[in-house]
Amino acid sequence: MNLSGESDAGAAWAAAAAVPDPEVPCVSVAELGILRWVRLEEGVAVAGVTPTYSGCPATLAIEFAVEAALREAGFEARIERLLSPAWTTDWITEEGREKLKAYGIAPPVNGGKATLFGSVSVACPRCDSLETERLSEFGSTACKAQYRCISCREPFDYFKCI
Amino acid sequence: MAVWEALLELADDHLVLGHRLSEWCGHAPMLEEDLALPNMALDLIGSARTLYDLAGTLEGKGRDEDALAYFRGERDYRNCLLVERPNEDFAHTVLRQLYFAAFMKPYWDRAMTSTNAVVQGVAGKAGKEMAYHIRHAGEWVIRLGDGTEESARRMADAVEALSIYVDELFDSSDAAQDAEKAGVLPVRAEMREAFDAVIADVFSQALLTQPDVAYGQRGGRTGQHGEGLGHLLAEMQSLHRAHPGATW
Numbered sequence: 001m002n003l004s005g006e007s008d009a010g011a012a013w014a015a016a017a018a019v020p021d022p023e024v025p026c027v028s029v030a031e032l033g034i035l036r037w038v039r040l041e042e043g044v045a046v047a048g049v050t051p052t053y054s055g056c057p058a059t060l061a062i063e064f065a066v067e068a069a070l071r072e073a074g075f076e077a078r079i080e081r082l083l084s085p086a087w088t089t090d091w092i093t094e095e096g097r098e099k100l101k102a103y104g105i106a107p108p109v110n111g112g113k114a115t116l117f118g119s120v121s122v123a124c125p126r127c128d129s130l131e132t133e134r135l136s137e138f139g140s141t142a143c144k145a146q147y148r149c150i151s152c153r154e155p156f157d158y159f160k161c162i
Numbered sequence: 163m164a165v166w167e168a169l170l171e172l173a174d175d176h177l178v179l180g181h182r183l184s185e186w187c188g189h190a191p192m193l194e195e196d197l198a199l200p201n202m203a204l205d206l207i208g209s210a211r212t213l214y215d216l217a218g219t220l221e222g223k224g225r226d227e228d229a230l231a232y233f234r235g236e237r238d239y240r241n242c243l244l245v246e247r248p249n250e251d252f253a254h255t256v257l258r259q260l261y262f263a264a265f266m267k268p269y270w271d272r273a274m275t276s277t278n279a280v281v282q283g284v285a286g287k288a289g290k291e292m293a294y295h296i297r298h299a300g301e302w303v304i305r306l307g308d309g310t311e312e313s314a315r316r317m318a319d320a321v322e323a324l325s326i327y328v329d330e331l332f333d334s335s336d337a338a339q340d341a342e343k344a345g346v347l348p349v350r351a352e353m354r355e356a357f358d359a360v361i362a363d364v365f366s367q368a369l370l371t372q373p374d375v376a377y378g379q380r381g382g383r384t385g386q387h388g389e390g391l392g393h394l395l396a397e398m399q400s401l402h403r404a405h406p407g408a409t410w
Contacts, residue, residue, distance in 0.1 A: 051208075051287075053204070053205060053208065053287065053291065054204070054205050054206075054208030054209045054212070054284070054287045054288055054291060055180075055203075055204030055205050055206070055207050055208025055209075055211075056204075056208065057204065082283075083212065083279075083280060083282075083283025083284065083286075084279050084280070084282045084283035084286060085283075085286060086283055086285075086286025086287045086290075087287070135194065136194035136197065136198060137198060137294060137297065137298045138194070138197050138198035138201040138202070138294075138298070139197065140197070142201050142204055142205070146194070160294070162287070162290040162291070
């Protein structure tokens with residue numbers, strides 16, 4: 001193991017950041033913005049992890065996976081669950097958004113302030129058409145809605161913007 | 163009265179309504195709703211867990227979320243009466259959800275400035291989730307209210323049955339007043355304007371009229387519940403009472 005604390009922290013971050021999201025395994029917890037930071041505190045790697053949705057059933061699985069990855073990299077590990085500030089889809093990295101799209105999940109549409117019954121234009125992840133329609137506000141996981149592309153007829157998941 | 167009891171009231175509202183919604187799982191009228199209703203239940207139960215955890219910590223007697231959820235009887239539950247109302251038909255379920263979310267959306271928005279960091283954290287997520295609940299439930303109320311003769315009649319029946327439980331949402335118990343004075347929770351009565359605006363908007367599109375409620379039903383905050391809550395708790399708690407400490 002490296003003796004410089006600086007690189008140790010870097011190694012701990014790299015180990016934790018590589019953990020894939022259990023429900024959307026094409027992106028890592030770092031790309032989703034769930035892993036906020038990793039610090040070395042008296043030799044223990046402490047990872048700050050934030051849940052996505054209030055009832056996200058994957059929260060515990062993600063925490064276990066990050067802790068296991070840190071241990072595998074040779075660190076003593078601890079998880080700190082961060083509630084505030086609350087996770088937002090704005091924290092998904094540019095790279096993460098591209099990976100979601102390549103995986104067939106439309107990334108959240110940022111910027112548009114959601115009005116009560118207003119709707120956002122979601123681009124089809126396959127053909128980029130904006131001619132899409134919402135099938136259901138709630139999809140296969142808490143973070144996704146179901147859409148269908150009117151142009152290429154492909155049904156797809158949309159990562160909801162919160 | 164103490165602040166932790168006000169958090170317990172809030173947690174009970176979320177757990178009981180979350181459990182009610184989960185009762186639709188496998189029974190909803192179509193697949194999309196079979197996903198949507200348990201998804202909304204998850205949001206509510208997720209908030210309840212954090213609130214129970216905080217309430218138990220502030221109480222300081224070592225009760226965790228499981229102890230608070232599974233080992234209290236109905237007289238010790240402090241949820242408002244609206245959330246325990248049975249699912250009945252789909253009109254009742256979506257209207258109950260609209261009423262609750264229309265109240266909780268402005269409530270959580272204001273709770274973002276709570277003096278308690280955990281409440282702030284819950285509020286940051288739950289406020290956004292409530293916007294989804296309002297939209298989903300609201301769209302159904304409109305669809306059913308402005309639908310067929312049969313759906314309109316059932317929607318009007320639901321309004322008649324549930325509107326008497328609305329006023330209780332705006333009452334602050336002694337515990338809630340203490341939490342409000344301490345800046346931990348928002349003042350419940352102040353949600354009226356935002357609530358009325360959402361309901362008026364949805365009801366006008368749904369061709370529904372809001373009845374004048376001469377005498378609202380109250381009692382949940384003092385443990386006086388309807389018959390339904392006991393049955394709900396019996397189902398929810400039976401496993402944990404038979405096998406204390408059971409985990410997945």
